[in-house]
Amino acid sequence: MSAEKLVVIGQGYVGLPLAMRAVEAGMDVVGLDVNADRVKRLASGESFVEDIPADRLGRALGSGRYRPSTEYADAEGFDICVITVPTPLRDGVPDLSYVEQAGGGIGPYLRPGCAVILESTTYPGTTEELLRPLLESASGLTAPGDFHLGYSPERIDPGNPVWKLENTPKVVSGVDAASRERVDAFYRRLVERTVPVDSTRVAELTKLIENTFRQVNIALINELTMLSHHLDIDVWQAIEAAETKPFGFMPFRPGPGVGGHCLPIDPCYLSWQVKRRLGRQFRFIELANDVNHEMPEHVVRRIMNGLNRAGRAVSGARLLLLGLAYKPNTGDMRDSPAVDVARRLQDLGAEVRAVEPYAEPHHLPGGVVVVGLTERELREADAVVVVTDHDCLDYDLVVRHARYVFDTRNRCHGPTVERL
Numbered sequence: 001m002s003a004e005k006l007v008v009i010g011q012g013y014v015g016l017p018l019a020m021r022a023v024e025a026g027m028d029v030v031g032l033d034v035n036a037d038r039v040k041r042l043a044s045g046e047s048f049v050e051d052i053p054a055d056r057l058g059r060a061l062g063s064g065r066y067r068p069s070t071e072y073a074d075a076e077g078f079d080i081c082v083i084t085v086p087t088p089l090r091d092g093v094p095d096l097s098y099v100e101q102a103g104g105g106i107g108p109y110l111r112p113g114c115a116v117i118l119e120s121t122t123y124p125g126t127t128e129e130l131l132r133p134l135l136e137s138a139s140g141l142t143a144p145g146d147f148h149l150g151y152s153p154e155r156i157d158p159g160n161p162v163w164k165l166e167n168t169p170k171v172v173s174g175v176d177a178a179s180r181e182r183v184d185a186f187y188r189r190l191v192e193r194t195v196p197v198d199s200t201r202v203a204e205l206t207k208l209i210e211n212t213f214r215q216v217n218i219a220l221i222n223e224l225t226m227l228s229h230h231l232d233i234d235v236w237q238a239i240e241a242a243e244t245k246p247f248g249f250m251p252f253r254p255g256p257g258v259g260g261h262c263l264p265i266d267p268c269y270l271s272w273q274v275k276r277r278l279g280r281q282f283r284f285i286e287l288a289n290d291v292n293h294e295m296p297e298h299v300v301r302r303i304m305n306g307l308n309r310a311g312r313a314v315s316g317a318r319l320l321l322l323g324l325a326y327k328p329n330t331g332d333m334r335d336s337p338a339v340d341v342a343r344r345l346q347d348l349g350a351e352v353r354a355v356e357p358y359a360e361p362h363h364l365p366g367g368v369v370v371v372g373l374t375e376r377e378l379r380e381a382d383a384v385v386v387v388t389d390h391d392c393l394d395y396d397l398v399v400r401h402a403r404y405v406f407d408t409r410n411r412c413h414g415p416t417v418e419r420l
């Protein structure tokens with residue numbers, strides 16, 4: 001029997017790990033992506049996703065069962081197709097154009113018995129109301145009946161050393177029982193545990209609950225942090241103490257804002273759908289967005305005050321930002337609050353330099369000089385700001401040589417350090 005043919009549309013943070021895992025499980029995989037440069041790099045063994053080291057990609061290519069491609073025609077004869085394309089916001093509104101393009105692209109290659117699974121994060125109803133009619137009209141087939149259709153949210157956490165695709169439970173769903181069984185059987189080959197739910201809407205909402213929960217709780221702790229500063233209470237210590245409660249509490253840490261493709265965006269998919277369907281506001285989400293958006297400005301104000309105490313104006317000051325990616329140990333710059341912090345400081349006339357070992361240079365904010373973490377850079381900076389705490393940076397060196405450290409992540413301690 002020949003191996004099942006899988007097509008993964010989108011070879012980014014979500015699609016590439018899925019493609020690799022499927023090759024390792026014995027499937028024939030076509031990794032489709034419209035980004036020709038990305039496909040070329042993948043074909044030459046260059047991985048840009050930190051969790052997929054080049055040797056793992058090399059093994060997949062060497063097996064002859066992984067083929068990156070820009071051509072939808074290479075999907076011909078597929079058994080299963082998983083869509084992992086971006087779902088951003090455009091002017092605050094869900095932009096499903098990538099899902100539409102992927103559905104339109106794969107539609108002509110559907111055949112009876114195949115399965116299509118959407119993994120992109122989106123509002124409840126997308127699979128059945130948007131993707132299904134697209135696939136049906138492009139293929140002349142119907143679901144359920146001719147082909148299987150389902151939704152399975154991705155929970156990948158780039159840079160997480162413990163929770164990977166294979167050991168993170170995967171929620172699965174289908175537009176009918178047969179679709180769900182097919183989707184479930186596919187993921188059971190790839191992950192340790194699947195969690196079937198009754199409908200695609202439940203699966204779509206599951207992902208939004210998870211990310212809204214994080215967005216709201218981070219906002220709660222961010223607001224508490226701003227207030228604790230004025231109350232002169234060490235919020236970090238209070239969180240650590242609260243964390244000792246063995247039940248009913250889950251710690252969240254403050255920071256300079258939220259970034260990435262998930263937290264600033266996914267909850268807005270939910271609030272948009274609530275507004276559209278019910279004409280109501282999702283108040284928690286709106287409030288959390290407001291608070292999180294306030295953080296870069298708060299950070300800049302605190303840095304200004306710190307410089308002021310040393311008799312230094314921010315205009316003309318030399319500032320060294322440590323970590324610009326939106327989360328530690330990755331180079332993911334999407335919606336990073338560090339960009340906002342850097343721009344605000346530049347607008348105030350500061351010279352902004354940065355240490356960012358992971359992000360690709362063309363993703364960094366313009367005018368920011370990227371430097372290495374050296375004694376000299378630390379000494380010559382009027383302020384060193386820990387924005388994103390990559391583990392590879394030497395924080396002892398920072399504390400030893402910096403005149404003034406503003407630390408948004410609780411990594412540095414000492415008399416020259418001020419924490420968020």
Ligand SMILES: NC(=O)c1ccc[n+]([C@@H]2O[C@H](COP(=O)([O-])OP(=O)(O)OC[C@H]3O[C@@H](n4cnc5c(N)ncnc54)[C@H](O)[C@@H]3O)[C@@H](O)[C@H]2O)c1
Pocket residue numbers: 009010011012013014015032033034035038084085086087098101102105119120121122154155156157158261262
């Ligand atoms: N990155 C994460 O941590 C994460 C976690 C869970 C869920 N998600 C969700 O998964 C989805 C994908 O996110 P990502 O981080 O992998 O994005 P990404 O930008 O890293 O990758 C998406 C890829 O899709 C490609 N693409 C766009 N349109 C295409 C098309 N029509 N045909 C083929 N390829 C196309 C892009 O060129 C890109 O390479 C989003 O909905 C996101 O919200 C992301």
